[in-house]
Every structure is written in C-alpha cells, then in structure tokens.
Amino acid sequence: MFDELKRKFEEASAAYAAEHSVLRDPDWYVLKLQEEMGELTRAWNKLSGRGRNGGKTPGELRQSLSDETADLLGHVLLFAYRNDIDLASSIERKWKFKPDL
Structure with missing residues (x-):
C-alpha cells in the first residue's frame, strides 16, 4: 500500500543525497525525522503567534506549515x-483500521 510512495521518496532522497554528497547512514534517517519535526514545530509556532513570523503573511505561514508537514x-x-x-500492517494493528491508499 505504501510501497510505491516509499519508493518514490527514496528515489528523490537518494538523488538529492548524491547531488549534495549527503551520507545517509542508518542514523541519518532518524536524525532527519527529528530535524523535520523541529522545522514543523517552528512553522507551527510562527503560525500560532508563538514565534516571530518574519514578515510573512498568514497564507505564507500556512504554506510553510504544509510544506514542513x-x-x-x-x-x-x-x-x-x-x-x-x-506501515499498512502497523496502522491496521495499532489504529484499528485498514489504510485506504
């Protein structure tokens, strides 16, 4: 179910890593999750008035939140x-529904 989407993200990430000489060792994957969560949190803080918005409009802040998500x-x-x-099996087991992708 998620296999095609995972493959597409892997292809895009591998191409980016090759272009920018990024070492994607096993730790990189979990560290990137932490980094991206921080960026999502920063975008949320700006949108919700808990951080400086840098002169961005509400629409731009909303777009940033969407991009970081x-x-x-x-x-x-x-x-x-x-x-x-x-992921599909884990979602079905943990969340008690079958993902429909």
Missing part, C-alpha cells in the same frame, strides 16, 4: 523504507 511525512516514509517497516 510534507517533509516530515516524507522522512517517516524514508525511515520506514530503510528499516523495511510495513
């Missing part, structure tokens, strides 16, 4: 890909 999802999928995690 996409980055976090991408890195969750990369982590799952790297660690051979079956």
